[in-house]
Amino acid sequence: MMVKKKVKLRFVPEQANEPITYVLVKDYNLRFNILQAKIIDGGGKLLLEIEGEEKCVDAGLKYLRDCGVSVKEVCDFVSKDETKCTNCGLCVSICPAEAIDMDRDTWVVKFNTEKCIGCFMCVEACPLNAMILKI
Amino acid sequence: MKRTYEEINAKIKNGDAVVMTAEEAIALAESKGVEKAAAEVDVVTTGTFGAMCSSGAFVNFGHSEPPIRMSNVTLNGVPVCAGLAAVDAYIGATDERPDSEPKYGGAHVIESLVKGEAVHLKATASGTDCYPRQEIDTYISLKTLNQAYLYNPRNMYQNYAVATNSSERTLFTYMGKLLPEYGNMTYSSAGQLSPLLKDPTLRTIGIGTRIFLGGGVGYVAWEGTQYKTNVPVRNGVPSASARTLAVIGDLKGMSSEFLRGLSIHGYGVSLGVGIGVPIPILDEDLMKTAVTTDNDIYAPVLDYSTPSRDRRPIGEVSYAELKSGNVEILGKSIKTSSLSSYNKARVIADKLKNMITNGEFLLTQPVEKLPEERKQKPLNICSKDEVAQ
Numbered sequence: 001m002m003v004k005k006k007v008k009l010r011f012v013p014e015q016a017n018e019p020i021t022y023v024l025v026k027d028y029n030l031r032f033n034i035l036q037a038k039i040i041d042g043g044g045k046l047l048l049e050i051e052g053e054e055k056c057v058d059a060g061l062k063y064l065r066d067c068g069v070s071v072k073e074v075c076d077f078v079s080k081d082e083t084k085c086t087n088c089g090l091c092v093s094i095c096p097a098e099a100i101d102m103d104r105d106t107w108v109v110k111f112n113t114e115k116c117i118g119c120f121m122c123v124e125a126c127p128l129n130a131m132i133l134k135i
Numbered sequence: 136m137k138r139t140y141e142e143i144n145a146k147i148k149n150g151d152a153v154v155m156t157a158e159e160a161i162a163l164a165e166s167k168g169v170e171k172a173a174a175e176v177d178v179v180t181t182g183t184f185g186a187m188c189s190s191g192a193f194v195n196f197g198h199s200e201p202p203i204r205m206s207n208v209t210l211n212g213v214p215v216c217a218g219l220a221a222v223d224a225y226i227g228a229t230d231e232r233p234d235s236e237p238k239y240g241g242a243h244v245i246e247s248l249v250k251g252e253a254v255h256l257k258a259t260a261s262g263t264d265c266y267p268r269q270e271i272d273t274y275i276s277l278k279t280l281n282q283a284y285l286y287n288p289r290n291m292y293q294n295y296a297v298a299t300n301s302s303e304r305t306l307f308t309y310m311g312k313l314l315p316e317y318g319n320m321t322y323s324s325a326g327q328l329s330p331l332l333k334d335p336t337l338r339t340i341g342i343g344t345r346i347f348l349g350g351g352v353g354y355v356a357w358e359g360t361q362y363k364t365n366v367p368v369r370n371g372v373p374s375a376s377a378r379t380l381a382v383i384g385d386l387k388g389m390s391s392e393f394l395r396g397l398s399i400h401g402y403g404v405s406l407g408v409g410i411g412v413p414i415p416i417l418d419e420d421l422m423k424t425a426v427t428t429d430n431d432i433y434a435p436v437l438d439y440s441t442p443s444r445d446r447r448p449i450g451e452v453s454y455a456e457l458k459s460g461n462v463e464i465l466g467k468s469i470k471t472s473s474l475s476s477y478n479k480a481r482v483i484a485d486k487l488k489n490m491i492t493n494g495e496f497l498l499t500q501p502v503e504k505l506p507e508e509r510k511q512k513p514l515n516i517c518s519k520d521e522v523a524q
């Protein structure tokens with residue numbers, strides 16, 4: 001069965017020379033989309049959306065953990081606080097992943113977490129601070 | 136067909152008035168024609184909910200023991216204007232607490248007051264014989280204040296320019312984040328539900344007009360600042376920002392559903408204000424303007440990368456196009472976003488309709504009409520002699 005998972009990886013400097021993304025493709029046959037990659041003080045941070053056969057995904061994540069990479073599966077990058085949202089729609093044209101849409105019958109803003117790539121553009125754009133960072 | 140305010144109010148009191156939101160009236164006029172719609176409907180309600188920066192609230196704190204004539208005053212850390220007697224202040228919506236991120240300002244303090252929350256008051260003073268106290272640090276809330284009323288010098292713009300950005304840099308503006316190279320387009324009007332577009336020459340809206348304001352009842356106080364009439368008109372409606380209103384209303388009775396502090400990233404603080412205005416259908420002409428649709432209301436598109444007050448429009452688009460989510464301009468398809476909430480505009484028009492239908496809200500004839508002609512002056516760098524009268 002094919003599965004798709006969003007994972008947040010954290011590295012320490014000692015792992016910096018390990019070609020982990022190459023291994024994930026070659027040895028575990030995984031497809032992935034790099035959503036964010038950052039070098040920060042004390043290591044690195046990678047946000048990946050991984051897709052593949054369930055057992056390959058599990059084995060790939062085990063490989064990462066065995067390498068000493070901290071692996072955290074995330075459900076949602078961002079959530080929408082319905083009590084704060086006024087449904088203005090300012091976030092709609094900002095979202096590069098088309099994860100936010102305006103329902104033109106009800107004029108309610110719909111947020112599709114499946115499509116969200118965690119760029120956080122909406123978090124910054126919302127005047128009501130209704131888009132909450134989850135990771 | 137003619138109606139008077141008195142006749143309409145008599146029907147409202149009897150529970151016989153026929154009241155429709157502008158959207159419902161549009162549907163009726165489309166099916167039966169304007170003439171029949173005018174004969175059938177007494178009042179059309181409108182609504183808008185948007186960022187209205189020129190807003191604020193007057194408050195009176197009451198006198199402490201011993202009394203103080205407050206000079207440097209903050210509420211939740213936000214400086215407020217206290218150059219008004221001893222314990223009066225004006226909370227400007229856009230004043231900010233220093234170093235706050237996301238920005239926190241007067242608009243958020245007003246929202247807190249409306250919610251009944253405790254607000255931290257700090258003030259200092261030089262101390263006088265009649266006001267000896269030199270500092271105070273306490274909490275206030277809506278119930279402890281003597282008076283607390285919204286007084287917004289410029290609200291409800293009659294139409295507003297659409298913003299986009301031709302430059303290679305992202306811009307952070309009061310119209311929201313504008314992506315580079317025409318990456319998006321933002322607008323801020325409820326279009327066919329927006330109050331001043333439905334009675335474009337303000338035949339029925341003037342000083343003293345009772346309105347729905349922030350969830351409670353308010354009044355039109357004056358012409359709004361930057362009120363102007365010398366603008367292009369298309370289909371009988373201004374196709375650029377034109378008239379504005381100054382409004383007033385008691386914070387007690389308002390709700391945070393219709394009064395919200397806004398933090399616009401890279402710009403600052405603003406107040407989201409919900410306003411609804413009833414349009415009495417005194418004759419067919421008023422029904423004709425009240426049922427103007429998004430297809431016939433146009434706004435200019437301005438390039439905000441031009442750092443000038445004289446931005447030349449790069450085109451004109453209808454609210455129907457804006458609300459579709461994509462606009463074709465300069466051979467490009469640009470995604471649109473609204474800064475004002477059409478969803479809330481609808482809720483407001485509907486609430487006002489129910490208030491009138493239930494006999495809780497009577498219509499008022501303006502005490503004074505607002506100017507029929509007004510130009511907006513710029514601020515130029517002048518010598519003393521050039522400006523003296």
